[in-house]
Amino acid sequence: MICDLSLPVLIASVLAASAPLIIIALGETLSEKSGVINLSLDGVVLFSAMAAFVVAKETDSLLLGFFAGGCAGMLTGIIIGYFSIYLHLSQVAVGFALSLLCRDLAYFLGNPYSRIQGPALLATKVPFYDALPSSLQIILTQPLTVWFAIFLIFALYYFFTFTRTGLCLRSVGENPAASFARGLNPGKIQLTAVLAGAFLVGIGGAAYSLSFKPGWGHPQGAEGIGWIGLALVIFGGWNPWRVAIGAMLFAFLQVSSIGLQDLFPGIPAQVFQTAPFPLMIFTLIILHYSTRKNAKQGNSKNKFQQFIGRVFMSRAPKALGRSYRQE
Amino acid sequence: MKKPPTTRHLPQAAFDILSGTILVFGFTALILLIADAPVLAAFKNIWMGAFVSTAKVSQVLSVWVPLILCSCGLLYTFRVNLWNIGIEGQITMGAIAAMAALRIPGIENPTLLLIFSFFASILGGATWGLLTGLLKTRGGVHEIFGGLGLNFVAQGFILWLIFGPWKRPGIASMSGTELLDHDLWLSTPTGWRVATMGLLVAGSVVILTWLFLEKSRFGLKLKAIGQNPKATLLYGLLPERYYLKAIMITGACAGIAGFLQVTAVYHRLIPSISSGYGYLALLVVMLAGYRILLLPILALFFASLNVGSIQLPIVLQLDSSLSGVIQGCCVLSALLILGIRQKRERS
Numbered sequence: 213m214i215c216d217l218s219l220p221v222l223i224a225s226v227l228a229a230s231a232p233l234i235i236i237a238l239g240e241t242l243s244e245k246s247g248v249i250n251l252s253l254d255g256v257v258l259f260s261a262m263a264a265f266v267v268a269k270e271t272d273s274l275l276l277g278f279f280a281g282g283c284a285g286m287l288t289g290i291i292i293g294y295f296s297i298y299l300h301l302s303q304v305a306v307g308f309a310l311s312l313l314c315r316d317l318a319y320f321l322g323n324p325y326s327r328i329q330g331p332a333l334l335a336t337k338v339p340f341y342d343a344l345p346s347s348l349q350i351i352l353t354q355p356l357t358v359w360f361a362i363f364l365i366f367a368l369y370y371f372f373t374f375t376r377t378g379l380c381l382r383s384v385g386e387n388p389a390a391s392f393a394r395g396l397n398p399g400k401i402q403l404t405a406v407l408a409g410a411f412l413v414g415i416g417g418a419a420y421s422l423s424f425k426p427g428w429g430h431p432q433g434a435e436g437i438g439w440i441g442l443a444l445v446i447f448g449g450w451n452p453w454r455v456a457i458g459a460m461l462f463a464f465l466q467v468s469s470i471g472l473q474d475l476f477p478g479i480p481a482q483v484f485q486t487a488p489f490p491l492m493i494f495t496l497i498i499l500h501y502s503t504r505k506n507a508k509q510g511n512s513k514n515k516f517q518q519f520i521g522r523v524f525m526s527r528a529p530k531a532l533g534r535s536y537r538q539e
Numbered sequence: 540m541k542k543p544p545t546t547r548h549l550p551q552a553a554f555d556i557l558s559g560t561i562l563v564f565g566f567t568a569l570i571l572l573i574a575d576a577p578v579l580a581a582f583k584n585i586w587m588g589a590f591v592s593t594a595k596v597s598q599v600l601s602v603w604v605p606l607i608l609c610s611c612g613l614l615y616t617f618r619v620n621l622w623n624i625g626i627e628g629q630i631t632m633g634a635i636a637a638m639a640a641l642r643i644p645g646i647e648n649p650t651l652l653l654i655f656s657f658f659a660s661i662l663g664g665a666t667w668g669l670l671t672g673l674l675k676t677r678g679g680v681h682e683i684f685g686g687l688g689l690n691f692v693a694q695g696f697i698l699w700l701i702f703g704p705w706k707r708p709g710i711a712s713m714s715g716t717e718l719l720d721h722d723l724w725l726s727t728p729t730g731w732r733v734a735t736m737g738l739l740v741a742g743s744v745v746i747l748t749w750l751f752l753e754k755s756r757f758g759l760k761l762k763a764i765g766q767n768p769k770a771t772l773l774y775g776l777l778p779e780r781y782y783l784k785a786i787m788i789t790g791a792c793a794g795i796a797g798f799l800q801v802t803a804v805y806h807r808l809i810p811s812i813s814s815g816y817g818y819l820a821l822l823v824v825m826l827a828g829y830r831i832l833l834l835p836i837l838a839l840f841f842a843s844l845n846v847g848s849i850q851l852p853i854v855l856q857l858d859s860s861l862s863g864v865i866q867g868c869c870v871l872s873a874l875l876i877l878g879i880r881q882k883r884e885r886s
Contacts, residue, residue, distance in 0.1 A: 251683075291871070299878030304622055304683075305825055306874060312818060313867025316860040321574055323858035430858070439687050446684070480702040480711075482695070482810075489691035500679030 220347040222467065227354060228335075230456075230463035231361040232419035233437065237444040237455045238364050239285075239412030244445055245372065246405035247385040247531040250292050251307025253413060254438025255314030260284040260417030262322035265428040269330040277331065278418045285414020286407050288314060293403040300535040311438070322428045332426035333357065333419075357419040361456075364412070368452040381405055385529035388536035398536050413441075436489060443492050447499065450529065462488055555876050562872040567865050576857055584854055585862070589847035597731035601804055602816075602842035604737040605630070605796035609820035610827075610834050611748040612792025615785040617829050618752065618761040619778070623786055625671040625686025626793050626817035628693035629664040633794025634812040635697055636663025637801045638705070638716070641723055649722035657798055664794020665787040667693065672786040676779040682786075698810055705808065715809035725803040734803035744792060749831050761785060793817060819845075822870050828877075841866055 236257060243250045250256075263284035268277025288310060295306040338344075338352045371378040381401055383391045388398035417434065425433040440462060448455030465488035473484055571578045589599050609626055616623040623629075640659035646652050667689060674685035702711040725734035752758035761781060764771045768778040800812050823841055827833035848862035 295871075295874060295878060299875070299882055301874050301878045306871070308622075308624075309822060309825060309867055309870040309874065312822065312863060313871060316863030316867060317570065319860035320570065320858045320864055323574075323860075430860075436691070439684075443684050443687075446681075480698055482698045483702075486691045486695040486698075490688040490695075492688070494688065496680045496684060497674065497678040 220350040222464075224351045224354070225467045226460055226463045227351070227358050228424060229466055230460045231355075231358040232416045232424050232434075233441060233444070233459040233463060234361040234416075234456045235357070235364060235419060236413050236416035236437065236441040237448070237459055238361075238368055238452055239409040239416060240441055240445045241409075241448070241450055241452060241455055242368065242412065243289075243406045243409030244532060245385045245450060245529055246381050246402045247388065247529050247534070247536070248292070248296060248402050248406050249303045249307065249533050250289070250406060250409060250413070251304055251442065252288055252292060252310035252314060252438075253307075253441050254436065255311035255318070256285055256288045256410065256413050257417040257420065257434050257438045257441075258318040258432060259288065259314040260414035261421035261432060261434055262318040262325075262428055264414075264418030265330055265421040266322065266325050268422055269325060269328070272331060274331055274333055274422060277422050278415060281418025281422075282411040282414040285410040285412070285417065289407045289410025292410065293406045296535055297399050297402050297406070300537060303533055303535070318432075319430050323430070326429045327427065330427060331422070333423040355423045357423050360415075365452050365456045372452065382529070385531055388531050392536075392538065399538075402536075413438075416441075440489060440492060443496065446528075447492065447496060449527070458492075462492055465491060555880070559869070559872045559876055562875070563865060563868050566868050566872075567861075570861075570864060574857065576855060581851065581855060581857060581861065584850060585844065585847035587847070588850045589843035593730060594732060595846065597727075597733045599839070599843045599846045600738065601733040602845050603839050604733065604741045604799055604803075605814075605816045606820055606823060606842055607741050607835060607838040608744055608792045608796040608799075609817050610823045610838055611744050611831070612789035613820055613824045614748060614752060614829065614831060614834075615761065615788045617765075617824060618758070619765045619782055619785045621675075621782060621786060622683050623668070623671065623686060623789050624683050624818075624821070625668065625689050626789060626820065627813045627815070628686065628690035629667045629790040629793035630797040630800070630813035630817050631690075631693040631697050632667040633660040633664035633790075633797025634801045634808060635693075635700065635797075636660050636794065637798040638808045641719065641801075642705075649720070652723060653725070653802065656802065657795070660794040660798035660801075661791045662794070664790040664792070664797060666790070668786040668788075668790020668793070669783060671790075672783040676782060694810075697808065697812065701808060701810060713810055715805065715807045717807060719802070719806045723802060724806050725799070727803070734799065737799045737803050740795060740799070744795070745831070745835060752831065819866065822866055826870050826873050828873075 236253065240250060240253060260281040264277040264281030267280035268274055271277070291310060292303070292306060295301045296303040333355045335353045335355050341349060341353075344352065372382060380391070380396055383394075384396060384398045384401045384405075388402075391398055391401075420434040420437070421428055421432065444455050444458040444462065447458040466485075469484035469487055473479075567582075568578045571581050589595055609630065613623060613626065637656040637660035640656040641652055643652065643655065646655070671682055671686045671689055674680040674689075675682045678685070680688075701713075701716055705716045707717045725736045727734050752761070760771070760776055763774070764776060764778045764781050771778060796816065797812060800814070801808060805812065819841060820838075823834065823838050827837050844862040844865055848859040851857040851859050851861060
């Protein structure tokens, strides 16, 4: 299927392509685990990508660029948090309007910086580079964002599963009223989760404009990624590991579409670029059916079915999307 | 999601509108200052760009037509609490179906072709809407994701058509298919840029939507299902069936918008035939608080922003996305004011 890509190159490019997506999707996971849907992802990714590129260009500092991207994300998180947690407005309505606003804001403010050269985070060699076999050399020479994304998977998994704060956050996402009765402050916890999640989304956006697709323009190339991030969270069943695997799968589809283009020269490149999006969404259907079937069968004797059931079992946080009003 | 049917007093509403306007102007001015652009000149440019001549006003109307069609359609899905983000794809598929009908060989009569094309576009849009609905009711995919996925499918499909089977002889390019014969252009009054038919269709869709939603049993059922699907199930109504009906009507309205984009605006098929009007219509409906009476005027306001900002890049070297910033800001300000008021009423 993939003509002139060798396996190490393929793995390396999948890793590089998936890193920003993993960061974005994990940021959303954090927010959704606390019960708040941040639907503005698509706009926020572009907005933070623009902010990161502009700041990095002006200050000539990549670190400040990434920080600015995160802060830009957090700024939108404040809006989401205030509107949906404190004013109890529909999270979908606020998120959608904010998404379009952020996208256009990014294009408007970023206009003077379109199509110019700027700083970019390059792939760095790992320690003991020379001692490694050549295939590993190719795979492991990655920009820092890839290592950050991988670290984030572990960190979030640990946070959700083994820490008390993670437990509090999950309990708020499941049942805010009960959490309140146990002495937690659901509003505060949700706001913290939304802000932290939005910061991560901002870092993910910065990873696009500073590393994976360096530069800014209209279009930038990160369009539509936010929506995929949202779909990945559902695909991954709100589990950091599965979200990350989903992101890698999507990156694989994107990378292999370049190979497919060579095989079907008559079909324009743009068609292949849109292909992974519907594919991702149709896996959601399969997911739905397999989850439902397993729920019906209960504890099935068949080992394979049990395995599939465990892999595909997913359940949304119970209070997801509902705003909690303190009585 | 919906505004509560409180009887609003006139001074209160006036205060809301005033504070909303100040918020929007303030925010936009701030953004312009950040971009180091002349604030007043930008506003003036948008105003002039939309209303300076009859040609401009008619151009605003030509944006208003698809916008109001989509907004009216979206009212049906919002009634049953569905988020039909797939409306962009429904416009695209309507346009594709319209174009396909216009290419039927053997029919010489242009009026007949246009009538065929009109009904084909309704069918195309409604089918695409039905798919989103089936994904939700049968496939368990939330309508936002199903709709988005189908948007991308429609986008891929139209690109394939433009670069493949329907490409211009010799060169295939992003500028679209070959221009239609002049017989197949919907007629526009001289000096105007909006087709008379388009205005008529849009006007009648507004009236029909008002009748359906406010005056018919069907509208009442939709409302009941939107407010409490479980209770209506006990009442013998099947919510899923009404979800499908509502989304098909939306798709049909979007399809007509696609038909008009092909036959009255571009006279060909272009990759971005939907021009983002579907997403814009979602904003219009939200800003109108899901009420039909406000839709025509707000759609006109949004359309004039869109047309008015076209000149910004040429005159002031600003990106024309400023219109989108103002539009998004309008909706968020309205939500903010609504939220604050509700919070105050509760406490």
